[in-house]
Amino acid sequence: LAKTTQPISMDSYEGQEVNITCSHNNIATNDYITWYQQFPSQGPRFIIQGYKTKVTNEVASLFIPADRKSSTLSLPRVSLSDTAVYYCLVGDIRGYSTLTFGKGTMLLVSP
Amino acid sequence: GAVVSQHPSRVICKSGTSVKIECRSLDFQATTMFWYRQFPKQSLMLMATSNEGSKATYEQGVEKDKFLINHASLTLSTLTVTSAHPEDSSFYICSARGDRAQDGYTFGSGTRLTVV
Numbered sequence: 001l002a003k004t005t006q007p008i009s010m011d012s013y014e015g016q017e018v019n020i021t022c023s024h025n026n027i028a029t030n031d032y033i034t035w036y037q038q039f040p041s042q043g044p045r046f047i048i049q050g051y052k053t054k055v056t057n058e059v060a061s062l063f064i065p066a067d068r069k070s071s072t073l074s075l076p077r078v079s080l081s082d083t084a085v086y087y088c089l090v091g092d093i094r095g096y097s098t099l100t101f102g103k104g105t106m107l108l109v110s111p
Numbered sequence: 112g113a114v115v116s117q118h119p120s121r122v123i124c125k126s127g128t129s130v131k132i133e134c135r136s137l138d139f140q141a142t143t144m145f146w147y148r149q150f151p152k153q154s155l156m157l158m159a160t161s162n163e164g165s166k167a168t169y170e171q172g173v174e175k176d177k178f179l180i181n182h183a184s185l186t187l188s189t190l191t192v193t194s195a196h197p198e199d200s201s202f203y204i205c206s207a208r209g210d211r212a213q214d215g216y217t218f219g220s221g222t223r224l225t226v227v
Binding site: 034041042044051087098099100101104 | 115117123147154156157159160202204205208216217218219220221223
């Protein structure tokens with residue numbers, strides 16, 4: 001499974017756009033990139049998933065360059081409730097590969 | 112979307128007793144379920160993978176006789192922590208994967224186990 005590297009923490013203010021980048025240099029051809037959000041004492045919650053280029057949903061965008069060795073989660077206009085840990089995971093969702101969590105990025109949004 | 116229900120949300124037990132945690136997929140059939148453990152301020156660590164009707168596969172360093180996993184149906188997996196000790200106190204989270212690729216992985220809300 002591809003190993004991921006993310007910043008340990010990030011700080012932002014309400015209303016700003018936040019971009020969290022994840023490195024996955026040895027991503028495999030069949031691997032997808034998935035981002036999860038976790039609040040304290042809760043299970044991870046799915047945010048977005050993509051394979052290449054750009055994916056957008058109602059809460060976030062995911063940018064993946066052509067070489068797929070990194071990806072950027074973009075959260076538009078964050079609010080205090082976006083304070084959480086964000087995990088980038090890489091794996092083949094079509095198979096039975098397990099999800100291995102890295103250390104994640106602790107995002108702190110301040111007023 | 113897919114929902115995974117995990118119970119109890121928190122439990123306190125005495126050292127030496129056993130505790131069972133349930134994980135149910137509510138609106139899909141979960142052919143594969145995963146159990147994670149998370150210590151404070153740390154990431155999730157995979158404990159074991161279970162496929163319906165077969166024995167669970169445990170990660171290195173996880174005692175299979177201590178953490179009993181049963182996945183007897185396509186909607187229910189249970190984790191039993193046997194002879195619990197204070198060092199087993201942790202946040203346990205289950206995850207379920209449906210039998211279709213687009214189902215992805217859905218996580219339960221977690222169980223806070225405190226062994227006193």
